[in-house]
Amino acid sequence: MGWTFDWLSSANSDFNHDFAVSFTPEELKSGAKIYNFGTSGFGVEEAPGISVFYRDEAGNIFHTYSCFARGLDMMNAAYHYLDLTPLGRHEEGLPYPMDWVRHRDQYQPTPVQASCCHS
Template sequence: MRDDMLKTRPPVVSPQQWEEARQQLLVQEKAMTRARDALAAERRRMPWQAVEKPYVFDGPEGKASLPELFAGRRQLIVYRAFFEPGVFGWPDQACRGCSMVADQIAHLSHLNARDTTLIFISRGTQADIARLKARMGWTMPWYTVTDDFDADFGVGEWHGTNAFIRDGDAIFRSYFINSRGDEAMGSTWSYLDITALGRQEVWEESPEGFPQSAPYKWWNWHDSYTPDAPPDKTWVAVSDAGEATFRTESGES
């Protein structure tokens, strides 16, 4: 197989030719980035589905309602993992694809800083889930479905990701992805881009009144976020300088 690959490899070129080829492809990549941003803007204008049924989950500290899963935040992302009797590898392992998703998740403090909670749910018991998390080194909140929540929101089996938002005591479903849509999940950005509020940065095209702040300024080390604290002045100066340099070098205005 290795010899066959070498026979069909792309041409080997000089550094200058390689950079020219990269710049040509970069035009398409930037177009795709802009298209992705436009698609996320459309998501922020999606209608919401009211969640009117009460749902109850088993958690590490006992029963929990859907509002409690938000953990005091405005948005909730729920990944339904396939971990239950009948899954290949049960009871020692969850679905291989769901496990890859779990392995890729960025530190949740960055999502939390954008008023967003991410959780996993499945039909395995809390004892099963605790054992699996310990074995795999996962730390995300993970609850057990006890009713029709997963089926009601498009994931009666296999896997899928739902996004919800609160408005006072009311809860709404704002978006849903599954199948290959889930394979892109894992980064802070990919999760925020499927939420009703998005990344909440001023460059985004969002409906009037949506919360937005300057990009880069809200970023922090994952162990240093302080709720409602203003951006660190030193970091603001550093990020401003870095952004100005980047724009100058890339030829952007």
């Protein structure tokens, strides 16, 4: 296709707070609907979100797209694999969606359980 685009990080900036995907403990405690353009609350300080911008030849910057929550599924192939498994994302009954996710070195080994094929 011949075109490219830059990926940029919002680290060490106010961007995530301005676009309502990062929250202070006080904001979370208030219970206000502050996530996804004020449609819902969120239970942890960092929420998922992606924004797209366009800069024209004159240097003007336009916010062209944002998505939140399940709108990010197409960007994370791991979700598609989890959705194929018997327990899916295993979100039901958890206080916060996906609070089972850990950094790869923070999972605790679980004992092997007997199955229909092994005892």
